[in-house]
Amino acid sequence: MGLDDRKLAVLRAIVEDYVATQDPVGSKALVERHQLGVSPATVRNDMAVLEEEGYIRQPHTSAGRVPTDRGYRLFVDRLSRVKPLSPAERRAIERFLVGAVDLDDVVHRTVRLLAQLTRQVAVVQYPSLARSSVRHLELVPISTTRLMLVMIADTGRVEQRLVELPAPVSADDVTDLRRLVNEKLVGSRLSETPPLVQALVEESAPHLRGAMTTLSTVLLETLVERHEERIALAGTANLTRGGLLDFQGSLRPILEALEEEVVMLKLIGEAESTTTRVLIGDENEIDNLRAASVVSTGYGPGATALGGLGVVGPTRMDYPGTIATVRAVARYVGELLAQN
């Protein structure tokens, strides 16, 4: 356990060099590139200890050392400070996000920005419905027995569903239904709506009971049960950077995982608050991502998260830089959404 300061410095140097060059790093190269003030031989001894403790390993006997997942973990937890963003990056973020016209646009711009800045695969969850509240419900008559239900959330998200009514309704009926659902539901959080929706049926006029019953079913499905949480993805081409060295030769598992919205949502969307999470290699619960790292955070106005965003990349990534960028983008997006 004796990890004195110099051994930690050696580990830090190894991580930094390896991330930068992609080559296993040897003792000689280390002392040349960093002011450690000791000889290669000493560094070798330190390396031996670090290897015994499981922080680094040798790909083969006559090669340099490479950090293990555990090594990266220690590096992230204790050896790195979050890099401040460069002014250029700040400008890029601002420039990219102003001028977004609607929620879709915001999300798309965000995910592309994040991919571009981190040079990795970016994932952005749409603001979660469960954590939004209802701004307005609209009922559009399609025919006498069909309505289009449109729900507008305070985050700007819009959901629609077709409702097949059991019996024809008049235009006045639709107006009544519309007024009633809006009176009862507008302003409440979607996660709190189920009891309110239940009550709707009882409070409606007798001749509307049938219509309201089906309507409330659809409402429940749309608003609550159906976890129609969506995500946007960008930068998959970045997976091909660094040849096939990362991800041990096959992008397949990574690409597969990225396409599974459910999986990604679990990964990115779990954040309840706006703290940053870093999952390194094996720490990942998803088998397909065992060769990758995930940096994610929640975003939203204040400290509550409306949704999550993050990046997926090789374990060999620039953690300080990536963490800084992910946080900064999340903060900007949070502010942007708060303005609506």
Next chain:
Amino acid sequence: MGLDDRKLAVLRAIVEDYVATQDPVGSKALVERHQLGVSPATVRNDMAVLEEEGYIRQPHTSAGRVPTDRGYRLFVDRLSRVKPLSPAERRAIERFLVGAVDLDDVVHRTVRLLAQLTRQVAVVQYPSLARSSVRHLELVPISTTRLMLVMIADTGRVEQRLVELPAPVSADDVTDLRRLVNEKLVGSRLSETPPLVQALVEESAPHLRGAMTTLSTVLLETLVERHEERIALAGTANLTRGGLLDFQGSLRPILEALEEEVVMLKLIGEAESTTTRVLIGDENEIDNLRAASVVSTGYGPGATALGGLGVVGPTRMDYPGTIATVRAVARYVGELLAQN
């Protein structure tokens, strides 16, 4: 130009074998696997001619032959019949598409289905706005100077935009505005709306002119100018099938192209009718897709296309099967949308 029947048969055999095995195919293997009724030597002579004409080539001197883009083209145009779908595939399509609850759902299911059946990357364009007509326009007051404009198209597509008004409006004003835009625009094709939108301002009451002016600007942006055509993508992991042999080693250009929505739209969305297009390798206008082939078609009720869908894969693909699947899926989706 003397391509007699046997030479064509040889070309067909080469394409089929190469697609199946991924190995360059030699004269001996050919006569063994196909009943050509001639000796390897004869086949070799035919091959020499086919090579001279540019339909096949040798990767290296002592290897078998591989079809060129031109060879595939001839194969597709003259040597293959579209395979009928297997009953299993038909069932899969039906099973996959019933139960879709809204447009998003339809598109997502379709793209995943297509990716799964063809084992390639699938692309589906959302029903084009320009070719839809307006079913309903809704104005939701957010504050006295802000409206949420929601447009519902007959395809089920919903678009929303925030409108910042130059001056406050009352609830009655909003009602008037809503009535007016719906009266004038509902039922017309989006591509025909510009003159109608122009007229809106003149026909509105004096005190609404200002509001209507900004509203009409946003309408034009949303409905027409902004080609906010969207696409859905699935099956990128399929690019990794066949090792790195296809796409000459790097998926990067392909992945990059796939992420450029504008590019993909141009590719997939150009279809005005429901005919099938096949672009093979070099025929592709997009440089990044020069190593790939694209099979696409329009879909929609009847012969007019609401949007396009297709797949992107290696030039070495099963064209007859892929074409059949793409067409079948497009037909089903067209029917499905017609039901709404």
Next chain:
DNA sequence: CCTGGCACTCGACTGTAACGAGTGCCAGTC
């Protein structure tokens, strides 16, 4: 016009040797 035979080409694979980066260990020094 087709066929069998034959010489030829050239990539894939194998084995060997030289090279060198990097290590572990040890004796010596401060």
Next chain:
DNA sequence: GACTGGCACTCGTTACAGTCGAGTGCCAGG
């Protein structure tokens, strides 16, 4: 006791030569 220089050792990488075999082009004969 901690650090250092030196040295033997390991082992992957590269280069080179040789063999093998799939596949070809060509030609003489049917």
